[in-house]
Amino acid sequence: MKKLNDRFQPVITLLARLILGGVLLAAGGLKVFKPTDSANAVAAYKLMPTELAHLIGYALPWLEVAIGLLLIVGFMVRPAAVLSGLIMIVFIGAIASVWARGMLIDCGCFGGGGEIDPSLASEVRMNYFIEIMRDLGLALAALYLYFFPYGKLSIEKAAPSTKE
Amino acid sequence: MAKQQVKSGDNVTRWIVIAMVLLVVASGVFFSMISQNNKENESLAALGGIKLKPAITSTIDPENGSAIVFNAGLPKVIDVWEDPQCPVCKNFEDAFGDYLDSLVREKKATVRFHVLSFLGDESVRAANASFCAADEGQYLDFHKALYAVQSPLENSGFWSNETLVAIGAKIGIKSEKFTKCVNDGEKVDVVKANYDSMPKFGVQGTPTVFINGKLWERTNPNFDLGEFSAAVEAN
Numbered sequence: 001m002k003k004l005n006d007r008f009q010p011v012i013t014l015l016a017r018l019i020l021g022g023v024l025l026a027a028g029g030l031k032v033f034k035p036t037d038s039a040n041a042v043a044a045y046k047l048m049p050t051e052l053a054h055l056i057g058y059a060l061p062w063l064e065v066a067i068g069l070l071l072i073v074g075f076m077v078r079p080a081a082v083l084s085g086l087i088m089i090v091f092i093g094a095i096a097s098v099w100a101r102g103m104l105i106d107c108g109c110f111g112g113g114g115e116i117d118p119s120l121a122s123e124v125r126m127n128y129f130i131e132i133m134r135d136l137g138l139a140l141a142a143l144y145l146y147f148f149p150y151g152k153l154s155i156e157k158a159a160p161s162t163k164e
Numbered sequence: 165m166a167k168q169q170v171k172s173g174d175n176v177t178r179w180i181v182i183a184m185v186l187l188v189v190a191s192g193v194f195f196s197m198i199s200q201n202n203k204e205n206e207s208l209a210a211l212g213g214i215k216l217k218p219a220i221t222s223t224i225d226p227e228n229g230s231a232i233v234f235n236a237g238l239p240k241v242i243d244v245w246e247d248p249q250c251p252v253c254k255n256f257e258d259a260f261g262d263y264l265d266s267l268v269r270e271k272k273a274t275v276r277f278h279v280l281s282f283l284g285d286e287s288v289r290a291a292n293a294s295f296c297a298a299d300e301g302q303y304l305d306f307h308k309a310l311y312a313v314q315s316p317l318e319n320s321g322f323w324s325n326e327t328l329v330a331i332g333a334k335i336g337i338k339s340e341k342f343t344k345c346v347n348d349g350e351k352v353d354v355v356k357a358n359y360d361s362m363p364k365f366g367v368q369g370t371p372t373v374f375i376n377g378k379l380w381e382r383t384n385p386n387f388d389l390g391e392f393s394a395a396v397e398a399n
Contacts, residue, residue, distance in 0.1 A: 007355065035196030036316045043318065051317045055193065062192030077182050105332045118368065147167050159169040 013077075013151025016141040020084055021071030023138060028064025030111040035061070041113020044105045045094050063087075074154025077145055085142030088135045095135070099128040107131050177323065186194040200315075208330065216336035219301030220269065221260035229361030231276040232298045237242050240273040242396065245367050246308050248290035249283040249318050255273050256371040257311040259387035265304055273396070278358050280370055281310040286323040289346075291355040293328040296393045302337050309335045325349075375399045 005012070031038040039057030043050050064087075070080040085099055091109075104116045104124045109131060116124050150158035192348045223234045231243070244264065246253040279294045281287035290310055297306035309331050315322045325347050332342055345351065362368070373380040376399045384391050 032192065036200060039196075039320075041201075041318055053322070054317065054320065058196040059189050062189045066188050070181070070185075071366040076178065079178075079182075095171075150168050 009148050010151035013145065013148050014022060014153055016070045017077065017151070017154075018076060020081070020138055020145065021068045021140045023068075024064045024084060025068030025072065028061040028066075028068060028108050031061035031108075032065060034111060037111060038108065039115060041106070041108025042114045044114045045098055046103070047097065050053050059093050071145070074151075074156055076152070077156060081142045081145035081149060085139050085146065088139035088142060092132050092139070095131050099125065100146065111141035178258040200250050200320065201316055204313070204320065207315075208327070209314060210311055210332070211331065211334040214305060214335045216302060216305050216313065217269070220304065221301050222298050222353060224298075224399055225276065226357070229275055229278050229365060230357035231297070232303055234275045234277075235271050236270040236274055238362065240396070240399065241276065241374075241376055242267065242374075243276045243278065243365075243377075245278040245280060245362075245365075245370055245372040247280040247283050247287050247370045248294065249287045249314065249323075250370045251314070251316065253371045254311045254314050256387055259389055260392055261308055261311070263308065263389060263393060265308075267396070268304065273331050277307070277365075278361070279355065280362065280367075281355050281359050282362075282395040284319040286321075288352065288355055289325060289328060289349075290323050290348050291358070292351045293325075293332070293346045295351035295354050296342050297332065297337060299345065299394045300337055300339060300342055302335075305335055306329075306332060306337065362376075 011027045031041075035058050038061055039054040042057035043053040045053070047055075059118070067084050067087075070076050071084070091107075095107055102119060104121055106113050106116055106124075107127070108114070115141070150156060197358055220234065222232045222234050223236055224230055225236070228243075242264070246256070264275060268275050279291040281291040294303060294307060294310070297303050313322075313331060328346050329343050332338070332346070364373075375395055378399070380392070382388070382391060
């Protein structure tokens, strides 16, 4: 397992960067010029005072785009990975909390958001599960990038390895 | 797992990048807030199109969820349940508002407006102001003005009492009584009574319409005036 990782690490790192960065860039890009929808979507979670929720709704898309770009070009990968990992954990917590409170909303992950008609309850719950699994996968990619931020096609290069 | 080592000596670059990311996020937030505020203020400035029609008195009916009732006692009864902040209610108003107005003004039907407030504080304030306008005999036009300026962002801070008084003033409701009623939240008890009556009538969302007590369910995905007027006239 360790040998396998040694051999393929640069490629795995590249893939993890492209997947995590790509998802963040897409998610942010779809929301960045629809700030009103984004602010409404965050407020729909009912996790914090409305004004704070709106502020976060305005900020989040830009943050996602910025981190996504850093990951894709391979610059400051480790801090970007830490931040995106933290964001994913917050997303997972938020969706789980909505699910636990029996609310029916669109996560607004890629735009949209807000309450959903009760007739679609079972689909919405299925979506919650899928979204949590997806964010968990992305959090694992972020974790990998924390340990191995340097790989192929990256602006940053690893320091020459200092074997003990 | 052994972490990969960081290349040393790039501290300056690191801080520059962090500052740039923060700058991007901060300017994005600023840009979004300004554009939201501008949209709201522009919609308010554009309110001139609504000219106040003759006052028409309404009553409050405690038997029917404390709704605002026009033409009580006619054989045809239409119940409209709305929240002033609900975006679909705006679509409903855009499509059917004038038709409902004509039913009221031409005394063709009893129309009961249930003004709900489950979307937050700004709905409560707007509903309060709606009942204040009803006291002036101007519910219909105030209600139209509210939807004309409805912010796409719920609870954005736009519908303060100050703005609600300004909306009234823009369309010609200028009495001191109205201003006081809005500012003091004089109608919050009636607003609450409307909200509390939802389960009794089986209302779960807005807009909900009953024609002679029967729930109207549209088949057209949009609000189709022909479909609605046919349903009203058939019953």
